[in-house]
Amino acid sequence: MEAKAQNLTAREQAYFEHVRQAKEQRLTLTGYCQKLGLNVRSLYSVRRDLVDKGVVSRTLAPRTRKTRPGKFVAVHIATPGTNGGEPVCWVRHPSGVTIECGRWPEAAWIAQLMKGGADAAA
Numbered sequence: 001m002e003a004k005a006q007n008l009t010a011r012e013q014a015y016f017e018h019v020r021q022a023k024e025q026r027l028t029l030t031g032y033c034q035k036l037g038l039n040v041r042s043l044y045s046v047r048r049d050l051v052d053k054g055v056v057s058r059t060l061a062p063r064t065r066k067t068r069p070g071k072f073v074a075v076h077i078a079t080p081g082t083n084g085g086e087p088v089c090w091v092r093h094p095s096g097v098t099i100e101c102g103r104w105p106e107a108a109w110i111a112q113l114m115k116g117g118a119d120a121a122a
Helices: 010-024 029-036 040-053 107-115
Strands: 089-092 098-101
Touching: 010 029, 010 040, 029 040
Parallel strands: none
Antiparallel strands: 089 098
16 A cells, blocks of 8 residues: 555545544544544545545445344254154244144144134144
């Protein structure tokens, strides 16, 4: 980058300085700009110009997010006949009851079970 650094405008050099300071302070560029009262859009505009010049890559660094637990649960699926008599699926009812099925249940039965219909177990 040193060869290209000589061709950078003062505005582009300032962009790199802001990015460096944001990293040192462990802030996102947006958070850094909010802290200093800077316009983050103007910095991203400079970044876009640097991408067009080929000085920085088009892709941004991956975001680090705290993952929140979702509504999905782990599922174990086995091919019938190869599971040694174990259930091929488990259904966890909203009440907390877990139902083990030796074969794949009909979709209509599962739908009725989840609704809580009185005849679902039939």
